[in-house]
Amino acid sequence: MLTVLLVDDDPEFTDVACTIIEFLGHEVLTAANLSEARDWLTKEKFDHILLDFMLPDGSGVHLFDELDALPKRPRVTLITGHPSVRGIIKGLCGPNIDYLVKPIQREEIEAVLSGRKDKKNEAVGKATIKKYFGHLIGESASMKELYKLIERVSRTSANVMLLGESGVGKEVVAEAIHAASDVEGPYIATNCGAFSKELIGSELFGHEKGAFTGAVGRKSGVFEQAENGTLFLDEITEMPIDMQPNLLRVLENRVVIRVGGTKTIPINCRVVSATNRQMEEIAESKVLREDIYFRLAVFPITIPPLRERKEDIPLLASSFIAELNKENSTNFVWKDAQLDTLKAYDWPGNVRELRHFVHRAAIMSDPDKQDIQLPKTIESPFAKKQSTTPALQAGRTIEDVEKELIYATLEKVNGNKTLAAEMLGISTKTLYNRLHAYGDLSKDD
Amino acid sequence: MTEEELTVMAKQVHDARKPLNRISMQAELIKMALDGDVPPERAKQALDKIIISTKDCSEALTHMMDALSNSQSDA
Numbered sequence: 001m002l003t004v005l006l007v008d009d010d011p012e013f014t015d016v017a018c019t020i021i022e023f024l025g026h027e028v029l030t031a032a033n034l035s036e037a038r039d040w041l042t043k044e045k046f047d048h049i050l051l052d053f054m055l056p057d058g059s060g061v062h063l064f065d066e067l068d069a070l071p072k073r074p075r076v077t078l079i080t081g082h083p084s085v086r087g088i089i090k091g092l093c094g095p096n097i098d099y100l101v102k103p104i105q106r107e108e109i110e111a112v113l114s115g116r117k118d119k120k121n122e123a124v125g126k127a128t129i130k131k132y133f134g135h136l137i138g139e140s141a142s143m144k145e146l147y148k149l150i151e152r153v154s155r156t157s158a159n160v161m162l163l164g165e166s167g168v169g170k171e172v173v174a175e176a177i178h179a180a181s182d183v184e185g186p187y188i189a190t191n192c193g194a195f196s197k198e199l200i201g202s203e204l205f206g207h208e209k210g211a212f213t214g215a216v217g218r219k220s221g222v223f224e225q226a227e228n229g230t231l232f233l234d235e236i237t238e239m240p241i242d243m244q245p246n247l248l249r250v251l252e253n254r255v256v257i258r259v260g261g262t263k264t265i266p267i268n269c270r271v272v273s274a275t276n277r278q279m280e281e282i283a284e285s286k287v288l289r290e291d292i293y294f295r296l297a298v299f300p301i302t303i304p305p306l307r308e309r310k311e312d313i314p315l316l317a318s319s320f321i322a323e324l325n326k327e328n329s330t331n332f333v334w335k336d337a338q339l340d341t342l343k344a345y346d347w348p349g350n351v352r353e354l355r356h357f358v359h360r361a362a363i364m365s366d367p368d369k370q371d372i373q374l375p376k377t378i379e380s381p382f383a384k385k386q387s388t389t390p391a392l393q394a395g396r397t398i399e400d401v402e403k404e405l406i407y408a409t410l411e412k413v414n415g416n417k418t419l420a421a422e423m424l425g426i427s428t429k430t431l432y433n434r435l436h437a438y439g440d441l442s443k444d445d
Numbered sequence: 446m447t448e449e450e451l452t453v454m455a456k457q458v459h460d461a462r463k464p465l466n467r468i469s470m471q472a473e474l475i476k477m478a479l480d481g482d483v484p485p486e487r488a489k490q491a492l493d494k495i496i497i498s499t500k501d502c503s504e505a506l507t508h509m510m511d512a513l514s515n516s517q518s519d520a
Contacts, residue, residue: 010463010466010467012467012470012471012494013463013466013467013470016467016470016471016473016474016491017470019474019477019483019487020470020473020474020477023477023482023483054459081458081459081462081463081466082458082459082462102462102463102465102466102469103462103465103466103468103469103470104466104469104470105469105473106473106476106477
């Protein structure tokens with residue numbers, strides 16, 4: 001955060017400029033002329049001064065002597081109305097000064113406050129990461145295929161079922177479908193696994209006053225709320241099976257009756273549902289009635305796991321770090337080697353795990369520097385279990401694979417280290433040393 | 446054009462540029478309102494201010510034109 005002094009005699013300009021500068025996360029004070037500016041300089045310390053060239057009581061350049069006398073000279077950006085003034089100022093004050101030429105744009109203010117060079121790089125980075133349908137990031141072939149499907153289905157009103165592992169971004173795809181559909185209604189999302197059997201009816205279809213104990217008022221359900229829009233039903237397979245006939249009736253007749261009500265209410269929305277179960281599993285485990293499946297999955301879309309589109313990892317990581325930079329006014333930049341490390345990992349928790357990891361790295365890093373400090377290992381409690389399944393792949397270090405093998409073996413023998421060491425063909429001492437190096441011994445021993 | 450006339454002219458150009466700068470900043474504010482960064486009412490106020498600024502700018506240009514034709518007829 002910087003403390004900025006804005007010196008300009010146009011109150012309307014300073015008013016809006018202050019809003020923008022404050023939004024950028026800086027503190028800003030204003031002066032309408034040279035004498036007010038001089039006054040502030042005696043009271044406050046400033047990191048940056050935005051100085052109008054033409055002020056009622058003289059030119060902004062007159063302030064330079066006072067600035068030179070300060071213990072820490074603030075950076076100065078001159079605001080001029082005329083591009084040709086640039087040349088004159090350069091002669092007066094040397095080349096080491098920034099300019100803003102009126103009319104000013106927000107990006108220009110942003111650039112001078114953050115140091116022009118870094119900002120330009122970041123702007124380029126931002127520009128190259130395209131968000132498809134305003135939500136989705138990725139240039140891989142599998143994502144391009146997904147975009148094609150979204151575009152096709154968005155032109156129809158067909159119900160969509162999204163299939164994919166946990167963390168691939170099913171909700172984000174649902175939002176993208178909504179955005180692509182260009183419908184006037186809202187996007188409403190609900191999680192079918194989050195409600196008890198008694199409450200899910202009220203959540204989906206609404207209830208009338210007095211329908212059950214605690215129903216103190218009338219409530220409209222999500223089907224009603226999503227009128228002319230998109231309804232996202234997450235974890236559809238977790239919905240109690242005996243509630244499913246009610247859902248089927250709604251999908252077939254396109255009307256809802258609120259719990260405890262008698263009136264039928266017509267509904268008109270696209271239903272996008274999602275599950276992290278596989279297609280075969282849905283059929284075998286009977287978590288979803290067949291008739292409901294065919295109503296919901298008119299157009300099934302499978303979202304690829306992150307390990308099948310590794311080329312998108314740098315894009316996603318850069319986009320996440322850009323978001324965090326914006327949020328926390330930091331200036332983190334990935335190094336190519338770091339992005340390669342991220343690419344080498346399998347991300348069993350998919351994009352969600354990647355985002356979480358980037359967030360953790362950003363918290364660990366020094367906010368005043370550009371370098372990002374990567375945690376030593378990329379692991380989450382959920383990752384350990386799953387990462388043993390994919391076959392060995394080039395690009396991982398021996399150390400990583402060794403660690404994974406050790407943990408997998410320990411899990412197999414329920415933590416018995418003597419047995420594990422025997423299976424691994426190493427001495428118990430070596431095993432203890434390894435575990436110690438992973439920082440995992442204190443728990444057990 | 447004499448030196449004096451040039452100074453007057455520079456002043457008028459400055460006056461005409463002022464509302465343009467206001468318009469630019471108010472437009473940035475509207476962009477922020479559309480992104481939800483500032484309340485939507487501010488966008489509406491900004492639009493009103495843009496309309497006022499366009500009139501100010503037009504007026505400044507009229508003044509400039511008047512001054513130019515005066516100096517022509519003087520000559």
